[in-house]
Structure formats: structure tokens, C-alpha cells
Amino acid sequence: MDICSVSHRNQLILITALLFCLSYLFGCGTPTFKPNTNRVVNGEDARPHSWPWQISLQVKHGSRFHHTCGGTLIGPRWVLTAGHCIWPGDVYRVVFGEHDMSQQEGTEQIRDVLRIVVHPNWDIDHVGDGNDLALLKLDKSPIMNDNVGLACLPEAGEIPAHGAPCYISGWGNLYTHGPMPDKLQQALLPVVEYSVCSRSDWWGINVKRTMICAGGDTVSGCNGDSGGPLNCMGQDGKWYVQGVTSFVSSRTCNEVKKPTVFTRTSAFIKWIDDTMLHY
Template structure:
């Protein structure tokens, strides 16, 4: 008999303690992007693509199960070879906490279309070849319940190794930034994102701080009432003009709109 997603998530939470990092994030409502405390987002992974004989960071992602990483559909290119690095913080040095895993299977959402980003469904699940060792540097994020939507202004955090600003450098150390949630009624106004933002998306930020190239696929981390961190969104797109633009919040695929699909894929494969 197939497990329900709720039971599956309860088992993950019980066995692996989802959303409860050993190192507490520096959630002091700092608005500007800053270095994250090392390993305070232990579910954050670096998705790396092979160019020649070397691998390079291309996107973020979130460990949501022992062998499952959630990322964005647009991070996956046909024919490319990828790997996942867990337990990473400073990419300029070997810290001894890194764990590298090959990807056994890539499942991109069937309705994702790279030519129609605003249609949504910008999700992909990556099945790792083997489970990482769960420790203080590697852990799983919690998944929200179906249909759950953080309230307007909720203090969520984006994390990743994306460009520090438009056309700027990529940082060595994992960055985090406070991105307050912008409710759909505001984000879909004509002078904001308008019809480009769907109800299956979630907006956050929209001023001096946003996601940028290289943050794609990474999590929107929101603290739940139970004190655990939930991946409420998967970083999808920002303004094509500049990363940081007023009334153009970072747009995420809303995780809670896809719980059925996530459950189906993780149980089937």
C-alpha cells in the first residue's frame, strides 16, 4: 500500500529531524545579503554541471529526503552531466564537511516549458545515487502541507551562491538574505509582476535584495510555527533587467502547490 505524503513526511521528520539545523541561522532580520553561518542551512546543496573535466556550480537546491533534492526545472539542460555537493559552505576551500553524490535520476515537472517560464511548474526532483550521511552539516528541510501559503510580510530567507548583484561576482561563501513574502494579490498587480505571476508561485522581496543568477533552484526558507524551517519556495526568476528591482520581487515556485506531484515522484521512484 502506498504511503501518503503526510506519512512520508512524518517519517522523514521523525528519522532525520527535518528543518532543525544544529547550527541556528542568523535570522536577525538583516535585509542586505550576508554570509550565512556555516552549515546553518544544512539542506542547501550546490548543483554542479560538468564542463570538460571539471564541475562548476550552476544552481542551488534543497535536500528534502534521504535521497531527494528539489531544484528548479530551468536548472536542468538536456544531455548535461550533474552532481550534487552537500555540506558545502566555502567553495574556495575543502572544509572536510562536503559530501559529493552522483545523480541517479532526474525528473523535471512534465508541464515545465523553458520557453514559457511564466506558465510555472519550474520544478525538478533529483534522486541521488546514495543517501548522504546526516550530520550537523547535512540535513533535510521540511515540506509544507498542501496549499499552505505564508502570510504577507512573513520573514523568509533566500540562500545560495548566486551573483552578489547584477553581473557581479559569485561569492565563495553561502549567502543568505531576508526576503519578506509578498502576497499574490500585491505581486500580481499590473505595476508589479502582473499576469506573469501565477497562483502556483510565491513572491518575496522586491526592493534592495533579491535572488540573482546562480540562486536558481535554491530554497525560500520560512520558519514554521513549530520552530522548524520549511522550503516554501524554489527560486525561479527575477527581473531580466536587474536582479534587485523595486516591485519586482524574486519569484519562487510555491512548493505547497505541488505536494501531490512531489509525493507521486518520490513514491514511484
């Protein structure tokens, strides 16, 4: 059948079916190298390639590229990251299969960004309003292998339970104003439900229902983790990107009652699906 000859509605049905087939073909949320989830309390080096959907978003300065944010591979040519990671006019690339930034390991794959779609309601001057999301369409899909894979997207509206053991991953600063690590880090961040996180002595009105809080004690995200995933295991044993790292306390990355705040992925499934279908 010539896809150009069918109605727009049927085109969308065909494309949706194709995306479903691709995600089934590649699988999602099932890393070859299982993450170490036994003893992670404070951040530590992640097991190499155990978060195969984790990407390094790099921005061009002069003739070189530098890590600026994290992100998550959610489709063969689509990366989910934070809106505040994107600045008009900057040139970006995406690196897959990365673990140790200090050396070439032979597992890296580099792709150019063909199109950037920032959520239309994101406003850098009003971070507390939420909508801190962007989708990056790649020039071509990375090769899926043991080191590069897809994360699963949650069902629309799904909210992880209070205390659910989720993990942040990224190359962000090890502590406030501290160094950035060479190796990918991970840390256990238990989910803090909205009714707790929105208390006046926690984040108060700064946190919205379209956000998800996690951590809030001695472990948190930090600069450079932005845009990366909050990885939560589903009942099916697969890993889902339940959040996109958005903001931490401006005073210090690790502050009691100031959990890391993520854009809640499940609140934006329709926008994500529509964007991937129409671009």
C-alpha cells in the first residue's frame, strides 16, 4: 500500500503500528548488563552499560563538543531530555554507549540532532511552571546492541508509589560545585509522593502534579544530570523512564527535604507520542 494514498487518520494508525513494531523488535527496559541495585545508597559508578538508554547530550564550543546534559533513548531515532538543556542557536550531538568519558572504549556511537522539539509551554523564566521537556530527533538511529537500547515509557497518568526505589543516572557534578565524574554515576532515589513533596517545609508550591520528586536527603541529582532519566522498574521487570531530571535546590544539590524534581514522563505521553508521529 502506498502510504501517500491513504487518509491522514490511516497514516497515523500505520505510523503508530510501525512505532509499536519497532519498540517490540528492539525491546525496551531490559539491559543486557543488569544494573547494580543491591547496595547503592550514595552515588557510585554504574556498572558499565547497565543503563543502555542513557545518553550524553553534548554542545559544541569552538571546534569541540562538551557534555552538557543527560537524556534517554525512547525510540529508534528519538531522545527525551529537559527543555532547559536546549538553547537556541547551539549545536548539539548525542553520544550513545558511553561510560567513561575520559577514554575511547569502542562502544560509543555518535549521532547528529536533526530536529529539536521543546515543549511549547516550557519557559526558562518560569521553571516552576513545569513542562521541562524536549525531544531530539536524530539524523539516524544508533545501532541497537548490548551497549545501546531503549527505555520503556510508562502508561499515561501512571505515578510510582511513595518510597518506590528508583535510580538517577548521569555524569553530573559529584557534589555542589564539585568535579564531574569520568564514569557514569547512579544513585538510589526513593520516590516522594506529591502530598509530601508539596508541603510548605519541602518544595511547597514550587512542585506541580506534573512533576515527580525523588530523594531529598543525602543523595540527589546535580548540575550535568539535567535531562537524564529517573529509572524505575515496573512490575513486569522492565525499566521505565518515569522522570526527566529538572531541578534541585539552588543552595546545594544535597539538601534535606529538597528532593530532586523531575518532569513526570507519564503526564506528557500524549505530547511525546504526537511529536514522534508528526516529526
